Amino acid sequence: xxxxxxxxxxxxxxxxDELTARDxxxxxxICATLMSRHGVTISRQGISQHLDVLEAxxxxxxxxxxxxxxxxxxxxxxxxxSRRWPTTGRPRP
Amino acid sequence: MKISLTSVYVDDQRSALxxxxxxxxxxxxHDIPVGEHSWLTVASPADPDGPELxxxxxxxxxxxxxxxxxxxxxxxxxxxxxxxxxAEYARLSERGVVFTQPPTDAxxxxxxxxxDTCGNLIQLVSAxxxxx
Numbered sequence: 001x002x003x004x005x006x007x008x009x010x011x012x013x014x015x016x017d018e019l020t021a022r023d024x025x026x027x028x029x030i031c032a033t034l035m036s037r038h039g040v041t042i043s044r045q046g047i048s049q050h051l052d053v054l055e056a057x058x059x060x061x062x063x064x065x066x067x068x069x070x071x072x073x074x075x076x077x078x079x080x081x082s083r084r085w086p087t088t089g090r091p092r093p
Numbered sequence: 094m095k096i097s098l099t100s101v102y103v104d105d106q107r108s109a110l111x112x113x114x115x116x117x118x119x120x121x122x123h124d125i126p127v128g129e130h131s132w133l134t135v136a137s138p139a140d141p142d143g144p145e146l147x148x149x150x151x152x153x154x155x156x157x158x159x160x161x162x163x164x165x166x167x168x169x170x171x172x173x174x175x176x177x178x179x180a181e182y183a184r185l186s187e188r189g190v191v192f193t194q195p196p197t198d199a200x201x202x203x204x205x206x207x208x209d210t211c212g213n214l215i216q217l218v219s220a221x222x223x224x225x
Contacts, residue, residue: 025167025194026166026167026168026193026194026206027166027167027168028166028167028168028169028194028206029167029194029197029206032197032199032204033197033199035199036198036199036200037198037200044166048166065193066164066191066193066208067161067164067165068164068165068166068167068193068208068214069165069166069167
């Protein structure tokens with residue numbers, strides 16, 4: 001799964017927004033905030049599948065705390081985009 | 094029909110009773126020996142004759158996998174209403190309670206999720222003050 005495919009979905013972008021706002025969330029918390037703040041009504045299983053896509057692209061990592069699995073933002077793969085198309089250091093047309 | 098009793102499975106009834114009373118602040122209602130366990134219930138001090146929470150032994154083989162799967166995803170097994178989730182979060186954190194989810198703004202309510210140390214995640218919820 002590449003980073004472009006992973007980003008090509010509004011729900012997945014909103015998940016990254018919410019992890020940027022508060023890192024280290026359970027699936028339950030992500031579902032609750034997507035529903036209450038963004039009106040996302042996708043099932044918990046659907047959100048879990050979106051998280052799997054983000055994890056496969058290296059944008060989200062999971063870690064166990066006790067018996068609970070938390071999701072963390074790992075935005076490093078996004079650097080590939082600005083390396084490929086630098087946003088600074090070129091003359092304006 | 095009304096809800097007068099609901100239950101959570103607990104790993105150990107005595108430590109559960111201690112956590113639900115000493116830490117969370119419920120009051121004991123029934124403690125009736127039944128075989129090696131007890132019919133053990135607590136109630137809210139705000140409504141001592143109201144609904145009871147049964148602290149039920151978690152020994153059925155289905156309970157382990159059921160609770161493990163829910164805990165992994167951070168899904169609470171019971172929800173309790175409080176006046177102020179932020180205040181309870183501060184009070185309980187001070188007492189060493191672990192929260193898997195800090196107070197979270199969820200539209201009309203604020204919610205948080207704690208570990209009851211007996212195998213369950215518990216959600217606290219309070220209504221947000223109405224603002225114009």
